[in-house]
Amino acid sequence: xxxxxxxxxxxxxxxxxxxxxxxxxxxxxxxxxxxxxxxxxxxxxxxxxxxxxxxxxxxxxxxxxxxxxxxxxxxxxxxxxxxxxxxxxxxxxxxxxxxxxxxxxxxxxxxxxxxxxxxxxxxxxxxxxxxxxxxxxxxxxxxxxxxxxxxxxxxxxxxxxxxxxxxxxxxxxxxxxxxxxxxxxxxxxxxxxxxxxxxxxxxxxxxxxxxxxxxxxxxxxxxxxxxxxxxxxxxxxxxxxxxxxxxxxxxxxxxxxxxxxxxxxxxxxxxxxxxxxxxxxxxxxxxxxxxxxxxxxxxxxxxxxxxxxxxxxxxxxxxxxxxxxxxxxxxxxxxxxxxxxxxxxxxxxxxxxxxxxxxxxxxxxxxxxxxxxxxxxxxxxxxxxxxxxxxxxxxxxxxxxxxxxxxxxxxxxxxxxxxxxxxxxxxxxxxxxxxxxxxxxxxxxxxxxxxxxxxxxxxxxxxxxxxxxxxxxxxxxxxxxxxxxxxxxxxxxxxxx
Ligand code: ADP
Ligand code: MG
Ligand code: ZN
Numbered sequence: 001x002x003x004x005x006x007x008x009x010x011x012x013x014x015x016x017x018x019x020x021x022x023x024x025x026x027x028x029x030x031x032x033x034x035x036x037x038x039x040x041x042x043x044x045x046x047x048x049x050x051x052x053x054x055x056x057x058x059x060x061x062x063x064x065x066x067x068x069x070x071x072x073x074x075x076x077x078x079x080x081x082x083x084x085x086x087x088x089x090x091x092x093x094x095x096x097x098x099x100x101x102x103x104x105x106x107x108x109x110x111x112x113x114x115x116x117x118x119x120x121x122x123x124x125x126x127x128x129x130x131x132x133x134x135x136x137x138x139x140x141x142x143x144x145x146x147x148x149x150x151x152x153x154x155x156x157x158x159x160x161x162x163x164x165x166x167x168x169x170x171x172x173x174x175x176x177x178x179x180x181x182x183x184x185x186x187x188x189x190x191x192x193x194x195x196x197x198x199x200x201x202x203x204x205x206x207x208x209x210x211x212x213x214x215x216x217x218x219x220x221x222x223x224x225x226x227x228x229x230x231x232x233x234x235x236x237x238x239x240x241x242x243x244x245x246x247x248x249x250x251x252x253x254x255x256x257x258x259x260x261x262x263x264x265x266x267x268x269x270x271x272x273x274x275x276x277x278x279x280x281x282x283x284x285x286x287x288x289x290x291x292x293x294x295x296x297x298x299x300x301x302x303x304x305x306x307x308x309x310x311x312x313x314x315x316x317x318x319x320x321x322x323x324x325x326x327x328x329x330x331x332x333x334x335x336x337x338x339x340x341x342x343x344x345x346x347x348x349x350x351x352x353x354x355x356x357x358x359x360x361x362x363x364x365x366x367x368x369x370x371x372x373x374x375x376x377x378x379x380x381x382x383x384x385x386x387x388x389x390x391x392x393x394x395x396x397x398x399x400x401x402x403x404x405x406x407x408x409x410x411x412x413x414x415x416x417x418x419x420x421x422x423x424x425x426x427x428x429x430x431x432x433x434x435x436x437x438x439x440x441x442x443x444x445x446x447x448x449x450x451x452x453x454x455x456x457x458x459x460x461x462x463x464x465x466x467x468x469x470x471x472x473x474x475x476x477x478x479x480x481x482x483x484x485x486x487x488x489x490x491x492x493x494x495x496x497x
Pocket of ligand 2: 021
């Protein structure tokens with residue numbers, strides 16, 4: 001177990017520097033250099049061909065959609081788009097990469113020198129510089145079997161799935177982020193959130209951190225307070241949720257501070273984040289770029305996007321998340337605070353989609369910001385990773401609006417959907433949750449309750465309307481809470497003249 005320093009002390013003695021590398025898998029139909037499909041979750045090794053298996057003599061052909069997506073991403077990050085750039089071979093051996101090199105971009109990225117503005121929880125806006133966004137291909141996946149940790153150490157054997165090999169990736173790299181102090185962990189999370197929302201709006205990726213289509217490596221270093229020369233960084237990998245990004249940065253700050261304060265030095269290495277303990281452990285010593293023997297890819301022609309093409313792509317950029325937030329605030333008449341709650345809950349897109357699916361803005365907000373956020377918190381997952389869709393939430397809201405469900409029953413329906421019991425209507429059916437809206441059934445229950453409590457019945461008949469509460473209670477009990485209390489009350493008063 002590594003020693004860590006108390007967080008407040010870290011901040012008194014050191015200033016953190018951050019660098020965030022985000023890999024995003026593009027949602028193109030086919031891979032970067034061949035026609036294989038990219039569907040997630042297919043049977044292992046069913047989406048492969050000689051090109052992505054790296055068989056001798058196979059030649060790559062560049063996917064035009066992937067280049068267009070890279071340009072879209074670059075433009076929306078305010079980057080310059082290279083007039084001319086190339087792919088390069090990054091040479092290293094690993095079993096999940098059968099060519100023995102990764103086709104990537106090195107010193108000639110397609111997009112460079114941009115920025116992304118983010119809003120922190122209290123509304124402060126911070127500008128993060130973007131160094132570059134470049135194209136590359138994903139590797140296959142190794143599955144290490146037999147060990148306790150699922151990592152290669154201690155495993156009995158490993159399995160390889162090349163379905164992911166060659167899936168188009170864009171790597172987006174920030175400039176070093178300085179001057180954030182105590183808020184470095186929060187900023188790291190806010191950055192990945194903002195980038196995810198942007199990529200989702202661009203419709204270039206499904207940005208599922210839980211499925212690995214959005215992955216973040218967090219570089220962290222410390223320098224003694226008041227100095228400006230960067231310390232040695234570590235690069236924490238395997239950070240699979242927004243919450244983990246924040247935790248990983250914070251943990252690394254406290255671990256590195258303890259090492260430095262004890263007179264030690266930080267090794268430039270990759271580290272592995274462990275979700276269950278919230279700690280990082282050493283990975284491999286970091287290679288330098290010389291180790292990779294980069295050289296221009298001879299099997300692919302250079303990319304030279306014309307100005308016309310770039311401008312055409314620019315003209316098709318969608319409404320950006322920050323513009324959308326402004327518009328939504330006006331359309332739904334939200335206060336700054338209400339908007340911020342929505343943003344902080346990571347719920348803007350979800351609520352907007354729920355409204356698009358027919359719910360009212362206030363209903364949609366109530367579900368996502370209150371009930372579902374709590375569910376996500378208690379499960380330790382991000383809101384968007386809950387297994388319920390905006391369309392399903394909208395359906396539940398519609399059932400409430402039409403009187404088929406009470407709010408209480410609606411929550412049970414949502415619980416059922418989250419538990420994988422199917423669509424809202426199926427859950428209503430299977431769990432028998434529909435409100436008893438059949439008046440004859442309600443009259444029967446009311447008559448029974450009135451007969452059982454004749455003194456109460458007399459009071460109501462005598463004009464004591466407040467006494468109806470007892471009968472409402474009895475009817476609700478008889479219908480196991482599946483009646484609309486207001487309707488029951490109206491029927492009781494009607495019954496008693
Ligand atoms: P690598 O190939 O080693 O992953 P990259 O250039 O892709 O390197 O990414 C390194 C990231 O770390 C960038 O975001 C960069 O801004 C950031 N960075 C560079 N030096 C430091 C440092 N000393 N401390 C923290 N972050 C750093
Ligand atoms: Mg990198
Ligand atoms: Zn292929």
